[in-house]
Amino acid sequence: MNLLDAASRGKTTAAMKEVARDEGVAVARIAALMKRGRLVIPMNRLRRGRVRAVGIGDGLRTKVNANVGTSARASDRAFERKKVRAAIEAGADAVMDLSTGRDIDSTLAAVLDTSTVPVGTVPVYQAAIEAGDPTRMTARSILDAVRRHARMGVDFLTLHCGIRQAAVPLLRKRLVGVVSRGGAFLLKWMACHGADNPLYTHYDEVLDICREYDVTISLGDGLRPGCLADATDAAQISELKNLGRLAARALKRGVQTMIEGPGHVPIDQIERNVRLEKQYCHGAPFYVLGPIVTDVAPGYDHITSAIGGALAAWHGANFLCYVTRREHLGLPDIDDVREGVYAARIAAHAADVARGLKGARNWDDEMSRARVGLDWDRMFELALDPKTAGKLKGKTPARGEDTCSMCGKYCSMKIFRDL
C-alpha cells in the first residue's frame, strides 16, 4: 500500500510516525493532512526505511532542498557525492540531482546511495540528453525516463506536466522567456512536433508509474518567470491553474504531489504568489525556487533568495529550494552548497518563527539566553553553523571571557547585567 492510500484509509505508517515525532505533531493529523493533499512525505517504496521521512506541508517546519548535479562541462561523481554530504551536513532536508553530464545513471545511483534524505530528479533532462536533442525525444522515451528514475528509487520527480500549447502565445510578451530547462525542452518538442506536452497527454500513465513506486510528483513550473519583469504574468498563472487540476487528479489516483513555484519575484508579489498557489492547487505543498527578489546581484543570490524564501515561507510556502551564490554564473562548489543550505535554512527558520510555529522560537531564545550569560560555548553549540561562527570569532578573546567580543569591556550586556 502506498503512503497516500494508507492515509486515506486512516492508517498510519512508520514514515508518518517518524514525521509526527520529528515535528511534534499528532500522527493522526499528519495522516489527515496527507489525505487532503496538503502534506507529502516523499519516499520511494524502494527506499522505505533507508531514507529519512521528511514531511512537507501544512503545520510543519519549512524544509530546504539543495540541488546538486553534473553538467556537460563538469562531470565528477565523487564531487557530487561530496556535495550531497555537505548539503546534508549543513541541514538540507532533501537533495535534487539535476545532472546533465556524462553518465547520468551512475551519478544518480551515487547520489541515491549517499543521501540519507529524500532525493529528487527531473527525468526529462535525461530523456532529452540521451536523445541528443529535445526534439528527438518521444512520449515513450520521456515515460521511460520517468520509470527508470522511479525504479532506481528516486523519491520525488519534477515533471512539467502543466505546460500546454495554449500558454505559448502568452510567452511572447516576456522579457526573458523561459528559464526552466525542463520547460524549454518540452516547449521545443511541442513546437517541433506541433503536439501537446507528452507529460500532459500521458499523465495517467505518469500517475501509474508514480503510484507503483510510491513516488511523489513535484509538478514543475516550466513557465516560471526568469526575471522580475515577467513575475506573476499570464503564462505563469495559466500553468499554475493547470498544475492545480493535475494535483487533484493525482490525489484521486493516490499519488502525492507538491507544486513548484518561482523563481524571480519582487517582494511585493510574493504573498500573492503563495495565495494563488494555495487557492488554485487546493492547498498542496508549495515548493519554491528562491524566489530571488532582485536580478542585479549575481554572486549574491543566496542572499536575494533568502529574502524571497523567508517571505514566501512566512506566507505559507512549505519547501524552499536553495539558490547558491554561484547561480547565474556556474555550478556550485562545496562551499557554495554549504552556504546555500545555511542561507535557505535561515529563511525557513525565520519564517517558522514569524508564522508562530510551535516551538520554533525556542532556538532563538536559547541563543539569547546564552548571549546574555556570555556563555560562548553554548552559543557555538546552538549556532546554525558552529564552524563558521567559531572561525569568525577567532581565538581572541578567549571564549570563556566575560564580555562580548565586539565591545570588550564596554559590553552593553555586561553593563546591564551588573546594574
Add this chain to the structure above:
Amino acid sequence: MNLLDAASRGKTTAAMKEVARDEGVAVARIAALMKRGRLVIPMNRLRRGRVRAVGIGDGLRTKVNANVGTSARASDRAFERKKVRAAIEAGADAVMDLSTGRDIDSTLAAVLDTSTVPVGTVPVYQAAIEAGDPTRMTARSILDAVRRHARMGVDFLTLHCGIRQAAVPLLRKRLVGVVSRGGAFLLKWMACHGADNPLYTHYDEVLDICREYDVTISLGDGLRPGCLADATDAAQISELKNLGRLAARALKRGVQTMIEGPGHVPIDQIERNVRLEKQYCHGAPFYVLGPIVTDVAPGYDHITSAIGGALAAWHGANFLCYVTRREHLGLPDIDDVREGVYAARIAAHAADVARGLKGARNWDDEMSRARVGLDWDRMFELALDPKTAGKLKGKTPARGEDTCSMCGKYCSMKIFRDL
C-alpha cells in the same frame, strides 16, 4: 543659514539640488519634505561642498550605512581608513565611526578625512571612555563630546536622548536587557546618580550645538531589543514615543533628525515597527539596524539582516545600517565590510523595487536583457558587485560564449530564443 531653515523658508540650496538631481525628484519637493521633517540631508556646516549630499527620507532611494571603528583590542587608524574606502567603494551612502579604542579623536579625524559620504558618530562613547567609566561622566562632559564631534565636522550624531527613568522598570521582563552601548552607558549613569538622562535634560543645549554646526541628530534607540523575544516590547515603544516628541522639538528648533530603530525583530513584527515609528515620530526618516530576523545564525547576520532590512525598507524604513557576518562575534575585517554593504544594498534595492520607486526596476530589467542576450560583458557591467560575480564565473566558459554557464548547451534561454 542651516539646511532646515532654508527649506522652511522655501529656499533651495546646493545640497538640496544635488539630492534632487541624484534621485530624479524635483528640488521643491525635497525642500517641502525637509520642512516637514520627513527628509534629512546629513551634512555638517563645516563639510559643505566636501561631502556627498545624501538624502534620506520619503520618496528617495533607501540608503545604506556601514559602521567602522576601533575597539580597545583592535585600534589601527590605517585599517579604519581602509574599511571606510571599502565601504564607499561597495556603495555605502554613509559611514559611522563607532571607535572605542585608543585615540578616538585621531581615528575620527582620519575617517572624516577619508570619507566622501556623510559620517556619523556616537559621542557618548567618547565621553564614557575618557571618563574611565560611564558613571564618571557628567552632563558637561557628554555635551562637550557632542560639541567636539560637531566641531570636527561629523554630519550626524547618534544621541540617545529618549531614555528616561520611567522605562527602566519595563526592562525587567526582558530576556536580554540592553544591547545598545550608548544606552547601557546612560542607564548606568542614571542608576548611579539617581538622575534623569543628561541628553534628555539638556536637550535644548544639544539642539543649540547641532543647530550651530547644522548637524543632523540620529535619535538613538538605547532600549532597542537585543533578541526576538524582546522585540516591540513596552520599553522599546515607550522610548520610541519619547523620540517622536524630541523629533518635533528639533524640527521646531531647525535641527534635522532621524529616528533609530531595531535591532532584532521577527518578520511578522517588522511592518508594525515601521508603522509605529512613522506614527509616533511624525514621519521622520527611520534608520534601522538590520533588523535581524532570527538569533540563531551568528556568522550569517549579513543575511538575517538583509531579510529584515528588505522588509523594513519595503514598509517605509529609509536608511539601513548594515550588519556584517562578524556581528555578535567580533569586529569586521575588510571583506566583512564589503560583503555587509552589498547585502544591505540588496535589501535596499529589492525594497525600492517592491515599493515601486520610480526607475528602481530599470536596473533589474537591464540585467535581464543582458541575460537573455547572453551578453556576459554587460552582465558584469551591471552586476551589483562585478568583481565577485567575475570571480565566481571564472574563465570557463569564455565570457563571449553563447550559452549560459550553468547549463552549457542545454541553456533554456538559448533554446527559447531559438524557438
